[in-house]
Amino acid sequence: KAGVTQTPRYLIKTRGQQVTLSCSPISGHRSVSWYQQTPGQGLQFLFEYFSETQRNKGNFPGRFSGRQFSNSRSEMNVSTLELGDSALYLCASGLTMRETQYFGPGTRLLVL
Amino acid sequence: ELKVEQNPLFLSMQEGKNYTIYCNYSTTSDRLYWYRQDPGKSLESLFVLLSNGAVKQEGRLMASLDTKARLSTLHITAAVHDLSATYFCAVDLSHSRSGGSQGNLIFGKGTKLSVKP
Numbered sequence: 001k002a003g004v005t006q007t008p009r010y011l012i013k014t015r016g017q018q019v020t021l022s023c024s025p026i027s028g029h030r031s032v033s034w035y036q037q038t039p040g041q042g043l044q045f046l047f048e049y050f051s052e053t054q055r056n057k058g059n060f061p062g063r064f065s066g067r068q069f070s071n072s073r074s075e076m077n078v079s080t081l082e083l084g085d086s087a088l089y090l091c092a093s094g095l096t097m098r099e100t101q102y103f104g105p106g107t108r109l110l111v112l
Numbered sequence: 113e114l115k116v117e118q119n120p121l122f123l124s125m126q127e128g129k130n131y132t133i134y135c136n137y138s139t140t141s142d143r144l145y146w147y148r149q150d151p152g153k154s155l156e157s158l159f160v161l162l163s164n165g166a167v168k169q170e171g172r173l174m175a176s177l178d179t180k181a182r183l184s185t186l187h188i189t190a191a192v193h194d195l196s197a198t199y200f201c202a203v204d205l206s207h208s209r210s211g212g213s214q215g216n217l218i219f220g221k222g223t224k225l226s227v228k229p
Contacts, residue, residue: 100160
């Protein structure tokens with residue numbers, strides 16, 4: 001069974017630009033969560049989706065948004081990028097929100 | 113704010129030695145995960161501990177959960193170099209509706225383990 005996939009794997013952007021990251025969950029999984037990982041702040045929760053609905057949202061500014069499609073694939077968007085948005089963005093999927101979450105390889109974003 | 117504290121944050125040990133990583137958390141939960149992360153890589157699920165007193169073992173790693181003490185441990189037996197990585201514990205709040213803006217998985221800061229030959 002294929003694991004969680006994330007695209008792109010690496011991304012370089014400049015301040016002010018916007019970016020869209022994609023996550024394809026494990027087949028059959030309907031829950032998708034997003035996390036931001038930085039050396040200083042560690043792993044911080046961004047959003048959680050289940051059945052195309054956002055169930056939880058972390059304490060991030062409105063520049064961070066996301067959505068989930070009917071096939072459970074999810075995207076997150078960051079607008080007006082700032083230097084501090086440089087991070088590893090991890091997506092995790094689970095059968096439901098209460099089942100083990102399996103993480104994808106991540107998208108490493110560098111904002112210059 | 114709900115907190116998950118791991119200690120130590122850095123651990124340097126010699127091959128063949130034993131050591132324990134501790135994970136304390138500040139809220140009620142009966143489910144806890146341990147993950148491993150290699151440099152530049154994603155998180156790999158190691159153990160899921162589902163109830164008080166749960167103990168899981170895989171190779172040289174053994175994890176346990178004491179929900180009354182709000183404590184989980186990850187014990188390393190006879191460490192080998194291949195175990196060098198960062199280990200995270202994560203408390204699952206999905207059963208208690210306490211996730212909210214912190215989400216359902218609250219992670220510790222991680223323990224960076226370096227095993228030297």
